[in-house]
Amino acid sequence: MHHDRSIELRGIRKSFGEVLALRGVDLDVPAGTVGCVLGPNGAGKTTLVRIVATLASMDSGTGRVAGLDLATDARRIRERIRLTGQFAALDDILTGRENLEMIARLARLDRHRARRDAGDLLDRFDLTDAADRRVSTYSGGMRRRIDLAASLLGQPEVIVLDEPTTGLDPRSRQTLWSVIHELVGEGTTIVLTTQYLEEADALADHITLIDRGEVVATGSPRDLKARLGSDTAILTFGDSTTYERAKERLVERGDVQGDDTDLRLSFAIDATSATLVALLDELHQAGTPAARVELTTPTLDDVFLQLTSPRTAAMR
Amino acid sequence: MTTTSPTTPTAATRSDSSRTLLADIEVMVLRSIRHTLRTPDALITALLLPVMITLAFTYLFGGALDMATDEVYLDYLVPGVLVLCIGFVAGGTAVSVYSDLDSGVIDRFRSLPTASITVLVGHVTASLLRTVLASTLVLGVAVAAGFRPSASPGEWLTALAIIVLYTLTISWIATAVGLLVRSVDAANAFTTMLIFLPYLSSAFVPPETMPSTLQSIAENQPLTPIIESLRELLTAREGHAHVLPAIAWLVPLMIGAVTATPWLYRRRTKE
The missing domain is CATH 3.30.70.790 (UreE, C-terminal domain)
Structure with a gap:
């Protein structure tokens, strides 16, 4: 089945107690493109992508991810989407390889595939030397890399990256950017949040600028710049x-x-x-x-x- | 390819999903076992404490306490130490569960097409394995110190069943506690409570020797029938009067904890 829009959210509202985190947000990301959610700290970016990844519920609104309804098909959406959050979602006590193999098995790969894909990803992310060390000994950049590697297991259709390069040195950031380019080249849809304009400019096909829980502008980087005259x-x-x-x-x-x-x-x-x-x-x-x-x-x-x-x- | 299998699609899906559930549980159990093996300080404490307590009560207090009980004190002591150690070792599950929920790894599990609650099953299974190890150690030290259990095979099996039931009950309650607490200190406090609780039972001294308030606590709390039932099963004591009361305490407690856990888990991970 082919879906024109990999992500299609309408009127998403979400509050945490008194705090209105999202006040009716629409988000569209066509399949096979990079959609960037750009906004200052506290704008609601993380809340929005956690809803996309089925980790958070919405108070109202509708959403389709990979052609499936967020409200009723969360489990099947999880087969098609991965989230790499701001804080590496890894088991510190396990080694990098063990983490990847564990996640691969939970992503429904058989033992043999899990082992092979974990090895391939460790190579691809230049982590083979550190593969058998515990993740707790990894540097910030290595953690981000292994976390992203974990998100690629099971070949998801959509990858959500929440501020993937925050706190990374320029070289690690470049590596991550090139991986994102490769993934899009392979047909993966990417949703990316960032507060770095340079990053949005370099990666995004389409930007949704949000502020205080509302969309204030949408368009390609060029469109948005053109709006300023x-x-x-x-x-x-x-x-x-x-x-x-x-x-x-x-x-x-x-x-x-x-x-x-x-x-x-x-x-x-x-x-x-x-x-x-x-x-x-x-x-x-x-x-x-x-x-x-x-x-x-x-x-x-x-x-x-x-x-x-x-x-x-x-x-x- | 033609379908020759007579199974309906629904049946196929069901057996498929139970197979994946088992595979998930296997992954989670392996993970928890690795955690146990890689936190040697916790493991050593869990194994050393039983040995120390058995030795301390046998040789340090044993002489004085021999007089307080009608039987050889070592016979009196072993079931009490078993229950204390199981409580301590299984109670640690609260910390493991809390740590997972406090870390990012739970987000990873939740974002996968798996029943992420299996992570709790992993912790409980690892807890069971740790307690089996600790209990074996306690019995080994006790036998070395002169403990000679007089249980028949049937009594051994019943004792084992009560020990496993007790371990699972404590592990599931600890899991529920791990889901409720908001700090690792609070999770640790639960384990401390489990170490203390046997002192307010018939574990080390007969309740009759306690002041009346403590005596009524000791006589009416679940650890006493559990410990007494193990004494009846393992040592020369007559009858099995406490076996049913022990089970009558444990089964509802475990069912309560197991039932509450998914609800607490959803509540804890809900956004």
């Missing part, structure tokens, strides 16, 4: 006379931000070569050449800061 030109001038003259001229174009100390002007611009050539020509002919020209595209950080609430922005 066009690119920005930043011109820096060599002396204040040139700066002032250029400013007078450019103000006519519309909204220009001037920085009188750094002699810098910035304004929105359509970043095609024709527009840029025309602009630079105009400045040259007016005898007000810029000492330095920069173009910037809005980053996801801009989107994030603009769309998430000042309260949470201030907390960051």
